[in-house]
Amino acid sequence: MRPFNFTKVTTVKDGITKKEDTGQYIAGGTNLLDLMKKHIAQPEMLVDITTISSSIKPLKTGVQIGAMVRNSTLTLDNEILTKYPLIAKAILAGASPQIRNMASTGGNLLQRTRCVYFYDVDMPCNKREPGSGCSALHGNNRMSAIVGWSEDCVAVHPSDLCIALVALDASVKVVEKNQKERIIPFKDFHRLPGNTPHQDNNLPANAIITAIEVPVNPFNKHYAYLKLRDRDSYAFALVSVAAALHLENNRIVDARLASGGVAHKPWRWSDAENFLKGKEANTANFQEAARIAAEQTKPLEGNAFKVPMLKGAIEVALQNCLTA
Incomplete structure (x- = not known):
């Protein structure tokens, strides 16, 4: 160092x-x-x-989570557990208690999208050294992306919290260098790799995240977070799914589906969500939503297994919403 x-x-x-x-x-x-x-x-x-003051504040329009609020605090807060439980569910699937006790909410958003080659300084990596090449593209890409990747980078975003936040249409409050405040929709905060994979997000230079805001939503009763990984703890997702349903008499009024372990950024399955709206909450419709999502993937040589894994994970997560 x-x-x-x-x-x-x-x-x-x-x-x-x-x-x-x-x-x-x-x-x-x-x-x-x-x-x-x-x-x-x-x-x-x-x-x-x-030491910058930070807290969880209920708003008329939703909830504001200060950037310095620890991940573990979110899993214990009554406002989050009552009205936004998908957030707590996702956090508890990630890392270890020790890391959750240290990690901040704003910092979770800013962790680097990475793969094993990012840490291996003897191997080319466009994220670490732009223009050097992507070792994972034709190398060990078992953990890599199956959607939204480019030939410059196939790494996947590691966060669990961010998958819940993108599913719930959160936004990021930042203060720029000129002291002006700016709101960035969460879906636009992280970037796909394109030809600039070293840029993980759209946070302006020298700006600071002050809070994350989550709007009021009807997804506090029927929700699920499913994470498939190589071991039960302290492992990034091969595939994860955040699912939430707004039901009326078993009819889906609205739906949310997002995944981790599949792309350079937290990924929303918007077409699958749109399919589910107005449909009955049943196995056949859940299977069709999973098929729609899986059809949008483009796996690499070493991770084709992720496609059926994704389909199964979406189906199970949606079924789990009915028993939440």
Whole structure:
């Protein structure tokens, strides 16, 4: 790890003022410190934002989650558990209790989309070194994307929380360097790789996330989060599915379907959602929604197994919504 300067701030304004272009903000550090130890991230300054005031605030329009709220706090908060339980369900499927106790909500959004080659500094990786090539494209791509990938990058976004947030139409509040506040729809916050895979998101340079807002929704009764992985804990998803249904007399008024482990960003299955609207909540319609989603995939040589896995996961997650 290279030497760096360190400063601690207590307000967003001070954080933006004191951060240099060669510096980075640090909260829980659960991803950034790993990258620094491996000399992938080499900031000349760290700006500690852990003492910036942050909380969970109910709003008339929904709920506001401060960027510094710990992941574990979200799994215990009554407002979240009562009105937005899919968020807590997704978080509990991720990482370990120790990491959830450290990780911040804003930091979870900013963790790097990555694969094993990203950490291997002896191998080409366009995310780590733009223009060097993608080792996973024709290499070990078992964990890689099956939708939205490019020849420059086939890595998948690792977050579980973000899958729930994109399903619930959240938005991200940020303050830019000029101190102006900006709202970014969650679906537009993360990026597909295209030919610039080193850019994971659309956060403006030197801006800081202040909160995530989730609108009022009817998905607190029939919801599910299903995560398929190689082991039961501390493992990224091969495929995950966040599902939620708004039901009236077993008819689907509205539906939400999103996945992790399949793309460079949290992925919404909008066509499958639209198919489900107005339909009966039954096995046949769940199977058809899963088929619609699976038809949009384009697996690589080493991960074709993810397609039937995705279909099964969507079907099971939707069935689980009926018993939630």
